[in-house]
Amino acid sequence: MPIPSRPRAAALAVTAALLSASLAACSGDSQDDADLPSQKLSWKDCPAPAESEGGGASPSPLPGGTDWQCATMKAPLDWNDPKGDTIDLALIRARSSGGEDRRIGSLIFNFGGPGGSGVTTLPAFGSDYEKLRRRYDLVSFDPRGVGRSAGVTCESDDQLDTYFEQDSTPDDTKEPQTLVDNIKKFNGACDKNSGKVLPHVRTTDAARDMDLMRQVLGDDKLHYFGISYGTELGGVYAHLFPKNVGRAVFDGVVDPTQNPEQSSLGQAEGFQLALDNYAKDCTSKAEDCPVGDTPQDVKDKIAKLLDELEEKPIPGIFPRELTQTAATNGIAQSLYSQDFWEYLTEGLQQAYDGDGKILMALSDSMNGRNEDGKYSNMQAANVAINCGDYKPRYTAEDVEAKLPEFRRASPLFGDYLAWGMLGCTGWAVDGAADHPDVSASGSAPILVVGNTGDPATPYEGAKKMVDALGDGVGVELTYKGQGHGAYDSGNSCVHSAVDGYLLDGKVPNEGTVCS
Known part of the structure; x- marks a missing residue:
């Protein structure tokens, strides 16, 4: 989604x-x-x-x-x-x-x-x-x-911690099925715990x-x-x-x-535009931009960070680690408002030094997680309403066919948003319409x-x-x-x-x- x-x-x-x-x-x-x-x-x-x-x-x-x-x-x-x-x-x-x-x-x-x-x-x-x-x-x-x-209501708080830290951008032959299985498990929990209201x-x-x-x-x-x-x-x-x-x-x-595919592609373009504007703003100021020398350098270093996090997460908010997915999510959250660009800069500086606290806090915000480890039902409701509203159901093969287009729209967010289209896999209720x-x-x-x-x-x-x-x-x-x-x-x-x-x-x- x-x-x-x-x-x-x-x-x-x-x-x-x-x-x-x-x-x-x-x-x-x-x-x-x-x-x-x-x-x-x-x-x-x-x-x-x-x-x-x-x-x-x-x-x-x-x-x-x-x-x-x-x-x-x-x-x-x-x-x-x-x-x-x-x-x-x-x-x-x-x-x-x-x-x-x-x-x-x-x-x-x-x-x-x-x-x-x-x-x-x-x-x-x-x-x-x-x-x-x-x-x-x-x-x-x-x-x-x-x-x-x-x-x-879907999964428990501990289960949600694991769910939101999973690898959401598969890049080998086995990872797509793991992602699909995890989504089906989450969606099955929604049906088990809230089946009466889902339709x-x-x-x-x-x-x-x-x-x-x-x-x-x-x-x-x-x-x-x-x-x-x-x-x-x-x-x-x-x-x-x-x-x-x-x-x-x-x-x-x-x-x-x-439809959901077009909406996801539009968001890829939108978040890429916001990232471009952030990078230009940071590097155009009188003082040096601490996360890159040029707009392209900023984006290259962020991409390098995300690649490294896929191989080796860094400490986040104890005891959790900052994964590639959580970092991408946190960067997206910071782009909702220019008021939070300074936190993105500070969070990237920290992450380059091996500390993922700020980016994880930003990711937690997107997912509705409080500092005490409790989740609101924001993400559960988001899935339930979207899957009830929208008829299309996408497969891993659909996503793989669309990846080149999404990557052209956004080198940073393209994969993340393309694979997000699997969010209604196995949902218990049919979607109402294409839009x-x-x-x-x-x-x-x-x-x-x-x-x-x-x-x-x-x-x-x-x-x-x-x-x-x-x-x-x-x-x-x-x-x-x-x-x-x-x-x-x-x-x-x-x-x-x-x-x-x-x-x-x-x-x-x-x-x-x-x-």
């Missing part, structure tokens, strides 16, 4: 904590046939996040003193049987600060993954959206399969949950801020319920026209924000989303920057455009460019 298209904010939150620890040590109709919209949410003080959500302390109040509140909403396990079994969906909110006369409604966030917990991510970065709270209750949730919302964690199911959420929250329209995979979820919602779309923003946009349907004729305008330097959801996907939404729906805004997503970059032009639409209904001119 592709590298999770995680939101920049969530990536930064988990990575910062881990680095600190390691360095110290089809219609517009509502779904009221389920008789569930009449339920009344009981909002209470938020508990500490569950291990499946990433653990940690209860969310702190916002700077002005507003407390976060949590609630549980019931939804059908199977939307085709709305009167059958139900599941609990975890919600979080911060009430609007602007008074009831200024309040528009709820602004629902999805921060991506798929597999990211909105219940932990929204409060971690709630202050970034404080201006939007003037007219909205800020709301997020754990989508079904994630965290405390019927979270998918019901598709993006279409989550979109139906959001329309129920809209009704339970008392809103006539769904006002929405989707980031990364959240843009795909938002597009699917707009397709199913175009008449219910209010003011919506898609940031860090997933290309809805691609999602996001056509949304009749929807209100949706602001679609693309970042030219985005590694995880390459910039071209924004235009593809606009075209797929249909005439008069998608409005594209371009941010000429680095990192995954645009709003959290702090760029004043992006903020002005997004805030102007969400707060005042002012749609930016099509083709607006921010830099």
Whole structure:
């Protein structure tokens, strides 16, 4: 599978904590046939996040003193049987600060993954959206399969340590079968431990949950801020319920026209572009770049490091060793944001000297591992949602045939992302489609924000989303920057455009460019 298209904010939150620890040590109709919209949410003080959500302390109040509140909403396990079994969906909110006369409604966030917990991510970065709270209750949730919302469970923490350190880039005749066997074992554990929920964690199911959420929250329209995979979820919602779309923003946009192979190839190109930009930045500064003399020298030395790690891992975070796979994963994680390029530089310096702590901390962040060795269910949910959504199932022979194309796209990440396409091997549930349907004729305008330097959801996907939404729906805004997503970059032009639409209904001119 592709590298999770995680939101920049969530990536930064988990990575910062881990680095600190390691360095110290089809219609517009509502779904009221389920008789569930009449339920009344009981909002209470938020508990500490569950291990499946990433653990940690209860969310702190916002700077002005507003407390976060949590609630549980019931939804059908199977939307085709709305009167059958139900599941609990975890919600979080911060009430609007602007008074009831200024309040528009709820602004629902999805921060991506798929597999990211909105219940932990929204409060971690709630202050970034404080201006939007003037007219909205800020709301997020754990989508079904994630965290405390019927979270998918696969292997144990110790098993996951082994799984994420395996050789994920086979290069002899025996290693492909070993990789396939390990993936089948992981996927079999998902079915054994979460078989009841696996058929019901598709993006279409989550979109139906959001329309129920809209009704339970008392809103006539769904006002929405989707980031990364959240843009795909938002597009699917707009397709199913175009008449219910209010003011919506898609940031860090997933290309809805691609199948998993095309998406993986696009990510290879995107992460290679980000690595190229990192190498140019490091070597263009007045002081010497400590990891290479020229951009090509930087990339050559990284490639040499990875080759050496395949033969001989180095000490990481005790007692684990930094393998080639973990190092590649850590490098990819650092490229989600320009803010973390300095950690990549420091991590590479360490690794060249035989110390893999920083690169391992970055890799742990990508995999949802806390410093205490506990994993969130982010990666399990990521696999479950992707494999439920996407029909293609690739073989080792398919990957081997595509390796030359992937290597041309990225000498560093090509093999890693190509072999990642095996992630649904032996999955217990058939995939729904080759790619999602996001056509949304009749929807209100949706602001679609693309970042030219985005590694995880390459910039071209924004235009593809606009075209797929249909005439008069998608409005594209371009941010000429680095990192995954645009709003959290702090760029004043992006903020002005997004805030102007969400707060005042002012749609930016099509083709607006921010830099």
